[in-house]
Amino acid sequence: MQSPDFRHRAVSTLPATALVVSALLMGWGCGQNSDPKAPAAATNAVMLKGAAVGMVWIGGGEFSMGGPAAAATVALRSGLGAGEPMCTGLRDGFTDSDPVHRVSVDGFWMDETEVTNDQFARFVAATGYRTVAEHAPQAEDFPGADPALLVPGAAVFVRLEGPVTLEDSLQWWRYVPGAQWRHPEGPGSSIEGRGNLPVVHVAYADAEAYARWAGKRLPTEAEWEFAARGGLDRKAYAWGDVRLEENGRWRCNAFQGRFPDADAALDGFRGIAPVRQYAPNGFGLYDVAGNVWEWCSDWYRPDTYRLRSVEGAVVRNPRGPSDSLDPDEPGVPKRVHRGGSFLCSDQYCARFLIGTRGKGAVDTGSSHLGFRCVQDGQSPLAGGR
Numbered sequence: 539m540q541s542p543d544f545r546h547r548a549v550s551t552l553p554a555t556a557l558v559v560s561a562l563l564m565g566w567g568c569g570q571n572s573d574p575k576a577p578a579a580a581t582n583a584v585m586l587k588g589a590a591v592g593m594v595w596i597g598g599g600e601f602s603m604g605g606p607a608a609a610a611t612v613a614l615r616s617g618l619g620a621g622e623p624m625c626t627g628l629r630d631g632f633t634d635s636d637p638v639h640r641v642s643v644d645g646f647w648m649d650e651t652e653v654t655n656d657q658f659a660r661f662v663a664a665t666g667y668r669t670v671a672e673h674a675p676q677a678e679d680f681p682g683a684d685p686a687l688l689v690p691g692a693a694v695f696v697r698l699e700g701p702v703t704l705e706d707s708l709q710w711w712r713y714v715p716g717a718q719w720r721h722p723e724g725p726g727s728s729i730e731g732r733g734n735l736p737v738v739h740v741a742y743a744d745a746e747a748y749a750r751w752a753g754k755r756l757p758t759e760a761e762w763e764f765a766a767r768g769g770l771d772r773k774a775y776a777w778g779d780v781r782l783e784e785n786g787r788w789r790c791n792a793f794q795g796r797f798p799d800a801d802a803a804l805d806g807f808r809g810i811a812p813v814r815q816y817a818p819n820g821f822g823l824y825d826v827a828g829n830v831w832e833w834c835s836d837w838y839r840p841d842t843y844r845l846r847s848v849e850g851a852v853v854r855n856p857r858g859p860s861d862s863l864d865p866d867e868p869g870v871p872k873r874v875h876r877g878g879s880f881l882c883s884d885q886y887c888a889r890f891l892i893g894t895r896g897k898g899a900v901d902t903g904s905s906h907l908g909f910r911c912v913q914d915g916q917s918p919l920a921g922g923r
């Protein structure tokens with residue numbers, strides 16, 4: 539499931555006016571497919587440990603971006619239990635990741651894992667940086683909100699005692715005053731002993747600030763997907779076409795059981811997991827599916843792929859549209875999220891499907907949203923670094 543745009547919405551909605559929309563319930567379109575006539579992925583990506591510590595060289599290449607294709611979506615749907623709730627994308631198609639189209643990206647370095655609490659702590663210690671969640675929302679941004687609610691805080695997933703209908707995501711998300719990266723569940727919680735967990739409650743500006751400090755940048759959506767596919771061509775998942783579990787082996791940290799109140803944690807984790815708990819993908823990247831969503835630098839629009847694919851040519855190094863549009867919240871600038879989180883399941887949000895897309899308001903972090911960075915450079919094969 540996707541991060542709620544709490545900074546924009548929860549604060550406004552806590553007062554009586556309820557503009558409770560659910561990016562959660564919408565943005566999950568499953569993409570229908572289309573263009574599988576494109577040649578097989580001609581990736582030349584090479585996994586090499588680089589001079590950049592904790593990064594992998596992604597050699598770049600051409601690939602089929604988006605999906606899953608319509609036929610693949612039907613197959614995924616047919617594997618679900620009869621009568622169970624179903625992610626709207628699986629049911630109706632992931633429309634914003636359709637059509638599948640050919641894209642190429644140049645080579646780049648990418649963090650092997652999501653940025654961890656320990657890494658983010660070093661950045662904060664060196665710079666004194668304060669995240670968006672540590673600043674009070676400004677009254678002018680939330681007209682009509684109760685001033686008492688304009689306090690620093692962030693969106694936290696809360697565990698419910700029993701089943702609920704899935705129409706209103708604010709049943710399981712709360713704007714928690716005092717929640718921030720050091721206190722992921724709010725005051726009283728801490729990251730003590732959680733240094734190797736992905737940092738969360740990072741807004742887009744926070745992720746960018748870290749990246750700049752580290753001499754890196756956030757990935758474009760195309761770079762992210764190219765890397766996450768790990769050299770596989772048009773597969774449903776980062777590891778191929780088998781589902782999340784096979785012969786007792788789990789592939790990523792997601793949600794099992796009845797969403798959102800009964801996470802069976804069959805994959806070993808209820809909630810967020812440390813990085814590197816599951817096998818890496820073909821390029822040596824960990825947790826590209828599940829655990830926490832990851833920021834990409836592209837603005838989000840649902841029509842990006844459709845407009846991009848009109849010409850039929852290979853799109854080289856796309857950086858996304860020049861502006862953002864989410865028809866459900868047209869006034870809220872949003873960037874792309876990718877990879878899904880520990881809250882994803884076939885019942886609600888199957889965004890661990892590697893071609894699918896998420897989105898989020900740039901000023902909104904949450905307890906299941908993090909990031910990883912990339913860095914420009916030369917291939918180690920070219921004797922670059």
Ligand SMILES: [Ca+2]
Nearest residue numbers: 791792805807
């Ligand atoms: Ca899990």
